[in-house]
Amino acid sequence: xxxxxxxxxxxxxxxxxGGMGVVQxxxxxxxxxxxxxxxxxxxxxxxxxxxxxxxxxxVSLLEAACRDVQPDILVIACNTASTIxxxxxxxxxxxxxxxxxxxxxxxxxxxxxxxxxxxxxxxxARRPYVLELHREFASDCRLITHGARGxxxxxxxxxxxxxxxxxxxxxxxxCLFEQPHGEDIDTVGLGCTHYTFLMPxxxxxxxxxxxxxxxxxxxxxxxxxxxxxxxxxxxxxxxAPPRLFMTSAPFNAPRLEAAVSxxxxxxxxxxSPLALTA
Ligand code: DGL
Numbered sequence: 185x186x187x188x189x190x191x192x193x194x195x196x197x198x199x200x201x202g203g204m205g206v207v208q209x210x211x212x213x214x215x216x217x218x219x220x221x222x223x224x225x226x227x228x229x230x231x232x233x234x235x236x237x238x239x240x241x242x243v244s245l246l247e248a249a250c251r252d253v254q255p256d257i258l259v260i261a262c263n264t265a266s267t268i269x270x271x272x273x274x275x276x277x278x279x280x281x282x283x284x285x286x287x288x289x290x291x292x293x294x295x296x297x298x299x300x301x302x303x304x305x306x307x308x309a310r311r312p313y314v315l316e317l318h319r320e321f322a323s324d325c326r327l328i329t330h331g332a333r334g335x336x337x338x339x340x341x342x343x344x345x346x347x348x349x350x351x352x353x354x355x356x357x358x359c360l361f362e363q364p365h366g367e368d369i370d371t372v373g374l375g376c377t378h379y380t381f382l383m384p385x386x387x388x389x390x391x392x393x394x395x396x397x398x399x400x401x402x403x404x405x406x407x408x409x410x411x412x413x414x415x416x417x418x419x420x421x422x423x424a425p426p427r428l429f430m431t432s433a434p435f436n437a438p439r440l441e442a443a444v445s446x447x448x449x450x451x452x453x454x455x456s457p458l459a460l461t462a
Contacts, residue, residue: 231305
């Protein structure tokens with residue numbers, strides 16, 4: 185395992201449970217890492233919020249959370265937050281911040297038809313950040329995006345164990361593949377961390393032989409790379425159990441707790457700093 189810093193404490197952030205896919209990927213390669221999780225459920229879904237509301241909110245929420253939780257590293261396991269707030273967070277926080285952005289570079293590396301699809305929230309789909317990724321890393325590919333309104337919510341339900349009707353997922357896939365040149369897509373990037381939990385449905389319902397790209401394992405590897413550069417940390421920091429914070433009470437706490445228990449969280453607690461901009 186190498187560096188003692190791999191024993192560190194990490195805070196993973198998302199608007200909801202989407203970042204739990206990144207938590208799983210972190211657990212797979214960094215079993216000694218202590219992971220706390222913050223979900224801004226009071227403002228879920230981020231994908232339907234105006235940009236000017238999100239940046240200030242995310243920065244003040246995470247400043248308060250980092251003061252309380254004292255992580256060694258922060259992971260923004262949310263494309264909608266990363267594509268708008270990463271520079272501001274890195275400016276304000278003194279710890280390393282690892283983001284999660286749509287896997288357009290990866291898609292550009294492997295697409296043979298040079299036509300790639302991106303499924304994301306509607307907020308991420310309209311971000312200049314996505315255009316920059318396309319221009320910089322996959323400019324010779326046609327990029328077809330679909331900003332989906334309902335998928336993050338379906339993913340929340342899938343995570344809790346609901347059976348999601350195929351028709352609801354198919355409706356969103358149709359919006360991607362029935363765009364002009366959609367039949368040429370051979371690679372689809374997941375541009376929203378929530379969609380990890382719908383991957384089995386995507387693979388079953390879309391036409392076969394597509395490459396589906398989930399960036400969660402790559403985010404975990406980047407966390408490991410950053411941790412390897414950190415100084416050793418004190419062990420008392422990692423002795424406290426992993427904590428799960430939410431900015432509003434879950435609709436069905438027992439069901440949520442049952443679902444997150446497989447990722448090592450035993451109960452949730454409310455996190456609502458008074459200074460938070462709504
Ligand atoms: N999980 C989030 C993402 O990666 C956002 C979902 C939402 O709140 O709309 O974009």
